[in-house]
Amino acid sequence: MSSQIKENNTNLKKFSADCENCFGLCCVALPYAKSADFAFDKEAGTPCPNLQLDYRCGIHKNLRKEGFRGCVGYECFGAGQKVSQVTFDGRDWRDDPAIAKEMFNVFQIMQQLHEMLCYLNEALSLEDAQPIHKDLQSVLEETEHLTHLNPKSIIELNVQAHRVVVNDLLLRTSELVRAKVSPKKDIRRGKDLFGAKLKGVDLKGANLRGALLIAADLRKSDMRVADLIGADFRDADIRGADLTGSIFLTQAQVNSALGDSTTKLPSALRIPDHWIKVG
Known part of the structure; x- marks a missing residue:
């Protein structure tokens, strides 16, 4: 190298x-609306009520449980x-x-x-x-x-x-x-794959740029050498999936997904604390 x-x-x-x-x-400058990702509305420039005087989040360890999954998936x-x-x-x-x-x-x-x-x-x-x-x-x-x-x-x-x-x-x-991989599944860039059943599917080398993979079943799928820039992994089930060698995958995307210790990630990324531990 x-x-x-x-x-x-x-x-x-x-x-x-x-x-x-x-x-x-990020707890002050950004706005958000009450949704599945945020427990309440907040305007831009208004400090989140959970922001403490030392600039730490008062519910950091329980963000998902308290309805702030959007914070967990932000980077x-x-x-x-x-x-x-x-x-x-x-x-x-x-x-x-x-x-x-x-x-x-x-x-x-x-x-x-x-x-x-x-x-x-x-x-x-x-x-x-x-x-x-x-x-x-x-x-x-x-x-x-x-x-x-x-x-x-x-x-x-x-x-x-x-x-x-x-x-x-x-x-x-x-x-x-x-170029070194011939994808077996052709997926149009930015395709809506909300809730898609892709368990065990060979997505090696696929162009998944901007794909909407919200709540998709990607268990044991092969996403090696796939381009994952901007793909929405919120609540996507990637237990047992192989993402080694994938490109442009961020920790924020990983944090928003559902995985476990059998999920294979690029070396620069870590298994989130909320993932299920196996074994």
Whole structure:
């Protein structure tokens, strides 16, 4: 494995939430509506009642039981600590209310940039993507630069235009990685597979980008080398499924699914605490 690939494998660990160094931004900046994922409505910019003075969640260990599955399945990709400690240099929105609105707006944009960085770093860690590593590295450096702009400049960014550039490279990465596998099941990108019966199905090398897999039965399915970017795994049953070698799968997606200790995950991801332990 090249030193570049080793470095980017290490970098992937940076793109996860470090709540100890964040001012509870996701618990304040983001809105949500009462649903199966959230127990009540909350407006953007309003602190969640469960947010404590030390910025810890008062029900963190019981989020799913208390009706906050959406929180379990959320990932800021490290944007929270970047905004708190770098962009705003450790200034706290509670101590300095004048910066609160700007800070919350910046956070939502930073989350998108960090998500892109996470995927770009993963792409650079893949041997099969070697032919476009130079392009990936260039766009990664440009994206990283954007995350270090001042708050006003970040808010003025055309994030959608930048996402188009990033997405093109991620699509090319996916094609290079999956080229070595001939998928046995053709699934249209973004297909609605809500509650689909896919137990034991061979999905190796499939393009499941943006697929709606909510409550799908994926037990013992083979999703190796599948592209899972943006796939909705809420309550998908992946017990015994094999996702090793799948690409662009995040911890947030795994957290929203239902699995057990027989589920095989990429090495960078961990088995969530709420999964059923077997044996």
